[in-house]
Amino acid sequence: MRNPFNYFKTSHEIIRLAVMMYIRFPLSLRNVEDLLHERGIDITHETVRF
Numbered sequence: 001m002r003n004p005f006n007y008f009k010t011s012h013e014i015i016r017l018a019v020m021m022y023i024r025f026p027l028s029l030r031n032v033e034d035l036l037h038e039r040g041i042d043i044t045h046e047t048v049r050f
Contacts, residue, residue: 008050014041018048 005012014036021032029045036043 010043010047014043017041018043022048 003012005015008015018032018036021027021035022029027035029048032048033043033045036048
């Protein structure tokens with residue numbers, strides 16, 4: 001089985017957390033960026049979009 005995270009430099013745990021926040025709660029990409037920043041994860045909303 002192929003790993004869908006092979007092409008990303010970001011850890012797969014961070015990607016899963018961002019996707020979970022975006023889908024589970026009615027948040028914008030910038031809100032997800034702000035919440036992750038509060039947890040000490042510095043990524044842009046463009047990274048979340050990809």
